[in-house]
Amino acid sequence: MADFLDVETEAQFDEKLEAVAQQEPTIVRLHNSAIPEVKSLLYHAYRHEPTFKYLFEASRPGYEQRVxxxxxxxxxLHFEHQQDAIGLLDHDVLAAVALIGAPEHRFNLADQLSWRMRMMMTAGISSTKRYLDYHSQIRRCFPDDLYHHLPFIGVHPKYQSRGYGRLLMQTIEGFCAESPRSSGIGLDTGNARYLRFYESLGYERIGEVRFDNITETVLFKRVL
Known part of the structure; x- marks a missing residue:
């Protein structure tokens, strides 16, 4: 094919390839039209997590469907309540995502009747009860004042070890710092690797919740 290209066109083509290879990741605000892509990314990010394996009973058939x-x-539910979601694009492919709960929207999942009914019908009664208990115990660890909360955050396994998690967290902190009502950012993890990562960013342990043999650590960072 190169035989049919003149020298100038080949040079331009090579420059274009080099520019694409060096393209910086892009941060975007996501809307509900991105739900299928976000769900797929979070599925790959969470399905092997210890907490999810406990909550949705990985030893029973149908685990992947419940996740x-x-x-x-x-x-x-997140988008119905018009909450924010931030994505990181690598060459126009969604590589990382974070859902951000606003300070004034710390709703109790137990009060979300339609969500609870849909969960029981699709994830099952047992897993729904476990998830509600998990959510309730985690909420009790956080401070009483207003804060942002990250219910889901993940980097697709294919794009890990590229610094995308750190870049995404820095973007989240800048976003949350713009809100005068927020005292900081709260999150939780049952993965020791991610615990070390969050602590390296300045997040401090404020509580622990035990589920069977899983320890879920709750963390918080003041954002000025």
Missing amino acids: RATLREGLK
């Missing part, structure tokens, strides 16, 4: 159902219903 997908939980993510679908969680995303639907």
Whole structure:
């Protein structure tokens, strides 16, 4: 094919390839039209997590379906309440995502009747009860004042070890710092690797919740 290209065209083509290879990741605000892509990314990011394996009973058949159902219903609820979501694009492919709960929207999942009914029908009664208990115990660890909360954050396994998680967290902190009502950012993890990562960013442990043999650590960072 190169035989049919003149020298100038080949040079331009090579420059274009080099520019694409060096393209910086892009941060974007996501809307509900991105739900399918976000759900797929979060599924790959969370399905092997210890907390999810406990909550949705990985030892029983149908685990993957329960995880997908939980993510679908969680995303639907998040966007229905007009909460923010930030994505990181690598060459126009969604590589990382974070859902951000606003300080004034710390709703109790137990009060979300339609969400609870859909969860019981798709994820099952047992997993829904476990998830509600998890959510309730985690909420009790956070401070009483207003703060942002990250219910879901993940980097697709294909794009890990590129610094995207750190870049995404820096963007989140800048976004949350713009809100005068927020005292900081809260999140939780049951993965020791991610615990070390968050602590390296200045997040401090404010509580722990035990589920079977899983320790879920709750963290908080003041954002000025």
